[in-house]
């Protein structure tokens with residue numbers, strides 16, 4: 398029985414944690430900037446990173462489906478295990494919904510997303526200014542929701558490490574040898 402995450406699972410976890418931090422920071426920073434060529438460039442970088450993040454979520458879900466994560470320590474109660482599962486599930490749903498809401502928002506605002514300026518992605522809806530503004534609100538609200546969930550996730554990891562003194566945090570750390 399495996400007692401730790403595989404190296405690809407760990408790499409995806411920490412890479413996407415870093416990307417998410419950058420996407421959130423760039424998103425909140427660029428949203429209120431006055432219109433300028435720099436703002437448009439930041440929007441492009443945000444979208445390219447957001448679409449890449451979306452692709453990585455699918456890769457991560459595929460890897461998780463084909464490489465069982467380690468079982469929770471027996472010291473965790475049934476309720477704690479259910480809460481952990483629900484939290485992870487909710488984070489995956491938001492990690493898919495936020496990029497999709499951004500993509501549809503851009504389509505509704507009449508701005509096609511061209512991945513890295515090379516690959517034009519299909520517009521998912523026709524131009525609709527009102528829908529674009531609603532999705533902008535939704536996009537920001539979902540991002541705040543994910544930030545809150547990640548906060549609980551990190552607090553739980555620290556709780557396991559400092560209070561329960563089990564190996565739940567170490568199992569995801571790069572250091573733990575295969």
Ligand code: HEM
Pocket residue numbers: 417420421423424425427428429440443444446447448450451492495496497499500502503510533534536537540541
């Ligand atoms: C996990 C991925 C993503 C995260 C965490 C994220 C997060 C954010 C945040 C926090 C904002 C600022 C919201 C506000 O202050 O109202 C924002 C704005 C924006 N995002 Fe994203 N985003 C992601 C992916 C995407 C994608 C894939 C696209 C489009 C293809 C996109 C397009 C936009 C646009 C256009 C804005 C600016 C809205 C405006 O002010 O006009 N985002 N994003």
